[in-house]
Amino acid sequence: MSATLAPMPITSPLPTALEGRTVLIVGGSSGIGLAAGALLTSVGARVALLARDPARLSDAVDRLRTTPGVSVTGIAGDGTDETVLDRALDQAGPVDHVLVTAGVFSAGALLDTPHDQVREAVEGRIWGAYGTARAAARRLPAGGSITFSSGHYLARPIPGASAAIASIGAVEGLTRALAVELAPRRLRVNAIRFGVVDTPLARGAFGLADDAAVAAAGQGTPLGRFATAEEAASAALFLMANNFMTGTVITVDGGQALV
Ligand SMILES: NC(=O)c1ccc[n+]([C@@H]2O[C@H](COP(=O)([O-])OP(=O)(O)OC[C@H]3O[C@@H](n4cnc5c(N)ncnc54)[C@H](OP(=O)(O)O)[C@@H]3O)[C@@H](O)[C@H]2O)c1
Numbered sequence: 001m002s003a004t005l006a007p008m009p010i011t012s013p014l015p016t017a018l019e020g021r022t023v024l025i026v027g028g029s030s031g032i033g034l035a036a037g038a039l040l041t042s043v044g045a046r047v048a049l050l051a052r053d054p055a056r057l058s059d060a061v062d063r064l065r066t067t068p069g070v071s072v073t074g075i076a077g078d079g080t081d082e083t084v085l086d087r088a089l090d091q092a093g094p095v096d097h098v099l100v101t102a103g104v105f106s107a108g109a110l111l112d113t114p115h116d117q118v119r120e121a122v123e124g125r126i127w128g129a130y131g132t133a134r135a136a137a138r139r140l141p142a143g144g145s146i147t148f149s150s151g152h153y154l155a156r157p158i159p160g161a162s163a164a165i166a167s168i169g170a171v172e173g174l175t176r177a178l179a180v181e182l183a184p185r186r187l188r189v190n191a192i193r194f195g196v197v198d199t200p201l202a203r204g205a206f207g208l209a210d211d212a213a214v215a216a217a218g219q220g221t222p223l224g225r226f227a228t229a230e231e232a233a234s235a236a237l238f239l240m241a242n243n244f245m246t247g248t249v250i251t252v253d254g255g256q257a258l259v
Pocket residue numbers: 026027028029030031032033050051052053054056077078079080100101102103104105124149150151152193194195196197198199200201202
């Protein structure tokens with residue numbers, strides 16, 4: 001891949017930086033990705049959501065379109081398939097920023113987890129990130145960015161999640177490596193290490209049936225609750241908007257890694 005050596009654009013990192021920009025959210029039909037979509041449309045960005053389940057995707061697009069004048073597209077497909085990512089970027093394009101929130105929480109103890117389950121968890125996460133970066137690197141303009149998702153269990157592991165934790169470790173490594181490799185093209189690569197965020201994924205993983213259960217479970221954290229999806233997603237907008245952010249993993253965990 002040849003370097004462009006174009007100058008890195010200097011733009012205000014304030015919210016207007018994303019006005020009129022186009023953002024592809026890989027995993028945009030739920031949770032943090034959907035919240036990022038809502039925030040992005042509120043600052044005037046065009047948004048394309050990629051996710052697998054067409055019905056949930058259609059609901060998500062309808063939710064974002066309730067605000068008059070917003071530009072929201074839904075693209076159904078698997079974000080671990082590079083041909084799908086190529087198609088999504090072409091369909092949504094020209095895309096300025098890509099956020100990857102696609103992912104599942106795959107739990108299982110070392111001695112009890114079938115090989116196929118481990119391979120699916122690790123490969124899905126890594127190929128999703130790698131394939132997104134390859135598809136995006138061919139298309140994004142100078143100043144464009146890719147943002148990946150990681151999790152605070154990398155800093156404070158819990159038992160029974162080694163495959164999931166290993167896979168987010170790989171994503172953080174990829175973030176730093178690609179930041180260096182893509183810097184000559186003036187593309188930026190970052191990741192966000194989320195603490196527990198109140199989303200369908202977290203509710204499912206921890207068996208939290210309703211808001212009361214979420215509130216009770218969050219009381220043991222330093223700030224006394226879990227993050228909202230919007231609080232988590234706002235970090236992604238900061239990384240997209242600030243042209244001097246690359247190779248960084250920022251943590252949004254309400255201090256959970258400290259205790
Ligand atoms: N919530 C937390 O507490 C937490 C903590 C640490 C890290 N994270 C990470 O943050 C990211 C977002 O989590 P979330 O809580 O917002 O999850 P979520 O509510 O379950 O949303 C995940 C989104 O990704 C999509 N998705 C999953 N696999 C996909 C695939 N292969 N291709 C395309 N889309 C896919 C889902 O739609 P479909 O299933 O229809 O495809 C959905 O839109 C995940 O990577 C998660 O591991 C979350």
